[in-house]
Amino acid sequence: MRLRGVRGSRNVEDRRGRRGKAGAGIGGIGLLVVLAVGYFAGIDVTPFLQGQGPSIETQAGSPRELSAEEKQAGEFSVRVLATTEAVWSGIFAQHIGRDYRPPVMVLYSGVTSSPCGNASGATGPFYCPADRKAYLDTEFFSTLSRQMGAKGDFAAAYVIAHEVAHHVQNELGILPEVNQRRQAVSETQANALTVRLELQADCLSGVWARSVDGMLEPGDLEEALNAARKIGDDYLQKRAGRVPQPHTFTHGTSEQRSRWFATGYQTGDPGQCDTFGVDQL
Template sequence: MRAGGAGGVGIVGMLVVLAFGYFFGIDISPVVQGLDQGGPQQAGRQSAQLSEADRAYGEFVSVVLADTEEVWSDVLPAQAGRDYADPTLVLFSGVVQSACGGASSAMGPFYCPNDRKVYLDTDFFDLMRQKMGAGGDFAYAYVIAHEVGHHIQNLEGTLQQVNSLRGRVSQADSNALSVLTELQADCYAGIWARQASERFGTLEEGDLEEAIGAAHAVGDDVIQSSAGRTPMPDSFTHGSSAQRREWLMRGFNSGDMGQCDTFAAAGL
């Protein structure tokens, strides 16, 4: 993947837990490192200093987020009739406190709709590469773009509607609604990937395969199997590996937000 897009650091996303949350466990504490829309910003580092790897990841994420802002600033008004508002990225290490509560790096990336911030642990990409077999720049970009998708859902009002409905249904139905929400964010990530290729020429040979591999790696069935558990579809909250690949590619192939309506596809 070649770096492209304009400067600035904004972000997007939703996903108060990517698939890694229930797999690794959760903890709570304060912010360690922040990146605001104006660029890198110190935020009460608890112990370790920002490493060179952290800085490199921060620069990479900044470029990807700038690209997502440029794409969605055009696509969202054109296809959904809504203005796009830039969110904020917070890079942290270990533990962080958000407007949605405390969280640990065990949760993986997450989006807090209450403060419109995406939280990304500095060690997350290493985890993808070393333990999930999903390394590569475009695999990492897919995860960021997925969070962007949740921010889009927040701007559209989808998150509010889903969260309200989930509080009134059974656990199994609540999980199913969560899956539909996550798959739509995957589809939006696919739209971004298509736009990134057309606008910035950021896709190189093998990049799309990296994103597909990452979508496969974060499927609920793969994660549960990796944890030594028998996959239980009723407990899925993000979708199977096949579903995640399918919706990512639906967004990429169509470039159309209308093709990302997972709720309508499920008969809702």
């Protein structure tokens, strides 16, 4: 992805570079293990993000120097975030008739806290509607590439665009409505609603990708589609040695995720991302 000349977003809270101490946290290899369990076993981490999971206490300590890889990942992230701000500001103005209020991106390393619960590398990137912030441990990019086989800078950009898409859903009132509906139905029905929410975010990510098409390099689109396939529930459950169980899916199949992203990219129209208005996903 060509980001030279793109000025980084100012809507960033960088918590990296702080030495922390985790009280009940998991570190190192343990983070990757728990992350793998969440993704590969198809476990919905929503309860954890809502503060129902294990407590993690962090304590700020002496600052540390960021590695060259961390600095590069941070610079990349804030530039990608800036492109989402430009894209959604334009779409909101043109199609919705109001200003777009962008989210803040929190960059952290290891563990951090949020109003939606404590966060660690085990949760992966997530969006917290309570404070309108997207949380990202930039080490996830390495996990995405090395552990999950989703390589390339545009795969990482897709991850950021997906979390911003959840903010777009929040701005449009979709996210709170779905969260309310999920609380009133069975676990299987709640999972089905979550799948539609996630697939819509994939589609909105595709809309963003279409809008920054001039920045794409050869192979970028396939990187994003590959990332979508690599984090499909069926693929991850098979990789974990399990028979896919659709009633446990919370993000959609590999085919669904890549297809809805492609729909957004091909049409460039947020109106085509109504995953709640179709019978067949």
